[in-house]
Amino acid sequence: MSSDHLPETTHGDAQHVVSAHDPLPDPGLPAHQWRPTDVDPKAAKRAERQVASLFGLALLGAIGFIASYVIFKVGDHPDTIGNLGASNVMLGLCLAVTLLGMGVGMIQWARKLMSDHEIVEMRHPASSSQEDREAAVSILQVGLEESGLGRRPLIRNSLLAAGGVLGLLPVVMLRDLGPLPHHTLYHTIWDIDTWTPEMKAWWQTQNRTQQRIVRDVVGTWIKASELEIGDLVNAEPEVMFAVDQETKQPIVEGTELLVDKSKAAVILHRMLPSDIVSAQTRNWSVDGIVCYSKICTHVGCPISLNERTTHHLLCPCHQSTFDLTDSGRVLFGPAARPLPQLEIDVDDEGYLVAKRDFTEPVGPSFWERG
Amino acid sequence: MRLLNRPLGRLSRHRRGPVAGLLVVLLGLMLTGGLYAAFSPASSARENDSAAQIKKGHQLFLVGCSFCHGNNGQGVKTLDGNQLGPPLAGVGAAAVDFQVGTGRMPAVQPGPQMPQKKPVYTQDEIDELAAYVASLGPGPDVPNPADYSLAGLSAEQRQEAITRGGEIFLTNCTACHNFEGSGGAMPKGGFAPKIRGVEPKYIFEAMLTGPQAMDNFSNGNLSVEEKRDVIAYLQSIQDNPEYGGFGMGGIGPVSEGMFAWIVGIGSLVGVATWIAAHTARSSKQKAES
Numbered sequence: 087m088s089s090d091h092l093p094e095t096t097h098g099d100a101q102h103v104v105s106a107h108d109p110l111p112d113p114g115l116p117a118h119q120w121r122p123t124d125v126d127p128k129a130a131k132r133a134e135r136q137v138a139s140l141f142g143l144a145l146l147g148a149i150g151f152i153a154s155y156v157i158f159k160v161g162d163h164p165d166t167i168g169n170l171g172a173s174n175v176m177l178g179l180c181l182a183v184t185l186l187g188m189g190v191g192m193i194q195w196a197r198k199l200m201s202d203h204e205i206v207e208m209r210h211p212a213s214s215s216q217e218d219r220e221a222a223v224s225i226l227q228v229g230l231e232e233s234g235l236g237r238r239p240l241i242r243n244s245l246l247a248a249g250g251v252l253g254l255l256p257v258v259m260l261r262d263l264g265p266l267p268h269h270t271l272y273h274t275i276w277d278i279d280t281w282t283p284e285m286k287a288w289w290q291t292q293n294r295t296q297q298r299i300v301r302d303v304v305g306t307w308i309k310a311s312e313l314e315i316g317d318l319v320n321a322e323p324e325v326m327f328a329v330d331q332e333t334k335q336p337i338v339e340g341t342e343l344l345v346d347k348s349k350a351a352v353i354l355h356r357m358l359p360s361d362i363v364s365a366q367t368r369n370w371s372v373d374g375i376v377c378y379s380k381i382c383t384h385v386g387c388p389i390s391l392n393e394r395t396t397h398h399l400l401c402p403c404h405q406s407t408f409d410l411t412d413s414g415r416v417l418f419g420p421a422a423r424p425l426p427q428l429e430i431d432v433d434d435e436g437y438l439v440a441k442r443d444f445t446e447p448v449g450p451s452f453w454e455r456g
Numbered sequence: 457m458r459l460l461n462r463p464l465g466r467l468s469r470h471r472r473g474p475v476a477g478l479l480v481v482l483l484g485l486m487l488t489g490g491l492y493a494a495f496s497p498a499s500s501a502r503e504n505d506s507a508a509q510i511k512k513g514h515q516l517f518l519v520g521c522s523f524c525h526g527n528n529g530q531g532v533k534t535l536d537g538n539q540l541g542p543p544l545a546g547v548g549a550a551a552v553d554f555q556v557g558t559g560r561m562p563a564v565q566p567g568p569q570m571p572q573k574k575p576v577y578t579q580d581e582i583d584e585l586a587a588y589v590a591s592l593g594p595g596p597d598v599p600n601p602a603d604y605s606l607a608g609l610s611a612e613q614r615q616e617a618i619t620r621g622g623e624i625f626l627t628n629c630t631a632c633h634n635f636e637g638s639g640g641a642m643p644k645g646g647f648a649p650k651i652r653g654v655e656p657k658y659i660f661e662a663m664l665t666g667p668q669a670m671d672n673f674s675n676g677n678l679s680v681e682e683k684r685d686v687i688a689y690l691q692s693i694q695d696n697p698e699y700g701g702f703g704m705g706g707i708g709p710v711s712e713g714m715f716a717w718i719v720g721i722g723s724l725v726g727v728a729t730w731i732a733a734h735t736a737r738s739s740k741q742k743a744e745s
Contacts (some may be wrong), residue, residue: 119737126738171699179699193731303623303646304682312676316666319677320627356672391631393643393669400643402631407643 104283115206117314123198134197137191144187151180271452273339275346276323276428277443288328288337296439298324299354299377299430307353308438311374316394319354322347322382323440349448352428353390354438355410357397363412370429372438377428378414379448382406384421386449422451506587513588516581520562529592540566547665548595549586554661556582560668568645569668596664596674604656604684618692621685624678629686632670635689638706642669652694656687 123130154176158165165172213219235242273280278289278297298307302320305327313319324391326347328337338346365392367376378399382389397410398417406419414425426448429441447455470476518527524541526532531543544551555561559573577585586598606614626635632648634640639650646669651659663683666672673683702713 120740122736122738122740124738125740125742164697166697169697171697172703174699174701195498197731301678302627303620307681309676311673314672314674314676316672317677318628318671319676389631390628391642392671393646394666394671395669398643402640405643 094146115204118202118204121198121202124202129183130199133194137199138196140187140191142187144184144191147180147183147185147187151177151184154180178454195307223429267298267452268345271449271455272447273443274323274350274448275325276350276440281325284330284337285325285328288325288330291331294433296431296433296441298433299352299438299440300327302351309436310375310432310438311436313354313375315356315358315374317354317356318390318392318394320378320390321354323350326350348386349381351388352377353380353392353399354430355392355394355397355399357394357411361397361411363409364415366413367411367427370427370441372432375430375438377430377438377440378408378410378412379428379444380427381449383416383423383425384419384450487735495517509584509587510591513584513586513591516577516585517588520576521585524566529589544589545593546595547589549590549598550596550661551665551667552586553582553588553598554658554665554667556585558658569642569647572649596661599660599664601657603680604660604687606684606688616644617685617688619680619689620682621687621689624682625686625689627677628673634707636693636703636706640707652690654690656691659687659690660684713734 098135123133135153147181154173157172158176159395160171160173167175183335214222230236267425275281276297280284281289299321300307300323302322305322307324308319308321311360326343327340330333335455336343352378354375356373356375359368359371362368362371362374362376370376380388382401384404384406387401389401389406389408391400391402392398392410393400399408399410399414400406401408401419401421404420406421408425409415409417410425414427416422416424423446426444426446428444431439431441433439475542512741514653517525517529521529521541524532526541529544532540534540552561555570556577556736557575559575560570562576563570564573575582589595590597593616606617609617625637632642633651634648635653637650639648641647648670651662660683662670663673663686664675668694675683678686704715
């Protein structure tokens with residue numbers, strides 16, 4: 087582009103030059119057009135009625151909300167409207183009508199009836215004036231000089247140290263979030279040696295050496311001969327269902343039960359013994375029945391999403407997939423460690439028992455374990 | 457005595473006749489068979505399948521099933537070692553009743569999973585096919601309706617059964633079939649079907665036989681009563697009103713999020729556009745201005 091096409095400017099002069107004969111004269115703003123409600127009193131009256139009826143609708147909705155709250159039954163046998171819970175549906179509908187009526191009414195009010203000025207706001211620079219900025223910088227400079235921060239580094243450094251440690255205080259208080267887990271992450275309730283005295287007293291009455299594996303929820307023992315190929319059993323250690331013979335109260339209960347369950351839950355799966363790949367899985371199984379932790383090694387979701395055709399166990403949370411034929415090897419997904427396998431056996435009466443605890447911590451990795 | 461003796465005497469005259477021996481043997485055989493049928497345990501593997509039923513079942517099998525499962529149900533492998541149709545010895549009548557009764561079999565084409573469709577065979581034909589497949593090897597029989605019905609339980613016992621069934625369902629089934637039985641996705645193109653609203657017989661058979669990629673829940677795994685309780689729970693959530701409002705298929709955050717984004721935010725955008733675009737202006741001027 088040649089300079090011929092640029093507008094004529096006066097070099098070295100910041101003054102804005104207005105050409106005497108402007109080829110495109112500034113047309114100015116167009117004449118203001120009024121709204122029908124501004125020029126027609128009938129239209130204004132109509133808009134007023136519209137807004138008022140919208141607010142009236144909102145009022146009805148609010149009254150309906152209170153009425154629905156009082157009228158409709160909730161609980162075990164709730165009232166229904168078209169197979170939906172009447173209370174929830176009506177409360178929601180009435181609240182929606184109220185809020186919508188108020189909102190639409192206000193917008194209608196503003197658009198049709200509130201004053202109709204057109205406002206032009208010119209742009210201006212956002213920064214402060216040059217003098218203000220210089221004054222601020224000089225104040226800071228004077229402060230720096232008078233405090234002598236630059237000349238006395240000892241004061242500066244000790245202040246920085248105190249402030250830094252002050253920042254650490256909230257971090258230290260995070261310690262109050264709970265007790266340290268100590269060794270509990272390394273064993274589960276499958277390990278009889280770690281039991282409480284009450285659990286051990288119950289175990290004395292059972293006259294057995296190895297803990298039986300029981301079905302979850304119902305707590306019944308599992309006979310190895312009763313499982314068919316393709317069976318998947320969600321199971322627990324039998325002490326979970328132990329009941330004190332005198333008081334008839336469960337021995338493991340409350341928080342303790344939930345914590346133990348979240349670590350000790352297992353799945354049993356029976357497959358053709360010839361499907362098993364790894365020596366560990368074969369040695370720790372009974373006639374093709376394998377037992378694995380039910381807790382995913384990624385973030386600890388319970389997993390029992392198994393395909394009997396492939397023996398792949400999938401976690402529904404993040405799709406980690408474990409191979410039950412091959413020591414719980416990770417086939418896919420974010421899990422970093424194989425699924426821990428539990429070594430099982432059959433006792434004299436034919437029931438499945440755990441030979442010992444898991445040989446590694448179950449569930450997600452943690453700080454000390456890495 | 458004479459009245460009684462007379463017919464016996466008349467019969468006795470024929471005792472040395474040419475067909476007498478044959479008749480006596482036949483009578484003896486029929487008596488033995490009849491007594492055995494009357495007193496043998498009814499549950500022991502499908503004795504009431506007649507040979508004719510099995511034969512007809514085999515004929516149906518040859519036409520409809522043998523392409524993938526082989527002429528004698530031995531299964532067929534493709535040249536590259538994949539299983540086209542699995543061997544059927546030992547799958548039992550329950551598996552046939554489930555697969556054919558829900559229309560999953562005969563399959564239209566091979567694939568990761570056979571979807572449910574309109575059944576092709578009548579119940580009589582399904583029974584014949586089941587009789588044939590059951591004759592290949594011992595397997596689970598079609599369950600007795602008494603096994604999965606709550607009839608004969610008091611209201612309190614029913615409520616207990618539903619509660620226990622719910623716990624068993626949440627422990628064993630929800631991983632694949634979703635927390636209210638709406639089904640879910642499985643690896644490699646498979647899916648766990650929706651099991652709300654399925655006939656109790658088919659739910660029972662599915663647990664018993666473990667169709668396709670599903671695990672077995674044989675009677676040694678979950679007892680008959682436990683399976684019955686699961687079915688009772690599923691039926692109870694089917695009858696329950698949707699207390700929280702429209703459930704959107706009960707498949708969790710996917711449909712709910714879609715609803716919020718498309719319907720909720722979409723309608724807000726629509727209203728905002730309408731407000732901005734709708735600027736009615738009059739050409740008239742104000743009288744006083």
